[in-house]
Amino acid sequence: MGKIVSNFFISLDGVVESPDQWHFPYWNDEMGAVVEEGLQSAAAMLMGRTLYDEWSSYWTSTDTDPEVAKSLNDARKYVVSSTLERADWSNTTVIRGDVAAELRELKRQLDGDIQMSGSATTVRWLLANGLLDELKLLVHPIAVGHGKRLFEDTPTHPLKLVKSETFETGVLNLTYVPAAE
Numbered sequence: 001m002g003k004i005v006s007n008f009f010i011s012l013d014g015v016v017e018s019p020d021q022w023h024f025p026y027w028n029d030e031m032g033a034v035v036e037e038g039l040q041s042a043a044a045m046l047m048g049r050t051l052y053d054e055w056s057s058y059w060t061s062t063d064t065d066p067e068v069a070k071s072l073n074d075a076r077k078y079v080v081s082s083t084l085e086r087a088d089w090s091n092t093t094v095i096r097g098d099v100a101a102e103l104r105e106l107k108r109q110l111d112g113d114i115q116m117s118g119s120a121t122t123v124r125w126l127l128a129n130g131l132l133d134e135l136k137l138l139v140h141p142i143a144v145g146h147g148k149r150l151f152e153d154t155p156t157h158p159l160k161l162v163k164s165e166t167f168e169t170g171v172l173n174l175t176y177v178p179a180a181e
Helices: 029-041 049-059 066-074 099-109 120-128
Strands: 003-011 042-048 077-080 092-095 113-117 134-140 159-166 172-178
Touching: 003 029, 003 099, 003 120, 029 042, 029 113, 029 134, 029 172, 042 049, 042 120, 049 066, 049 077, 077 099, 092 099
Parallel strands: 003 113, 003 134, 042 077, 042 113, 077 092
Antiparallel strands: 134 172, 159 172
């Protein structure tokens, strides 16, 4: 049975928007290993419409990192969207209608992790509907001060810390699961 695992670069003040503006000074081999481990464990990728639009236009036309591009282009991808009519990015399926039921069935069918990178709105929805299995945060030692935060106007979601480590850069690698209520 698969599980949905969400991954975020996040600032101390909870900002997840535009990590390309503040994240790179903290990148090192430790973080690279964590990101690579996530990619290797992925049976599929799950994303919201905004991330799909950004990634599908970038990764299908980039020469920046051909290895990552090939990995993402070849991966099985699922997009949660009520507005996307069709997905032109290879190996992509649009999930609409009874999204919760569709995702439960996807988790039942897949063996391995259904990885997410970003898509804060989708992650909040997954938490509210009891569908998120793990929340992995790479907490950067910087207060960005502006931008979209992971948790904005959300109900309370108790989480349990199941793994933590500190990188040489001061980044915290934290893994949470929904707490039993």
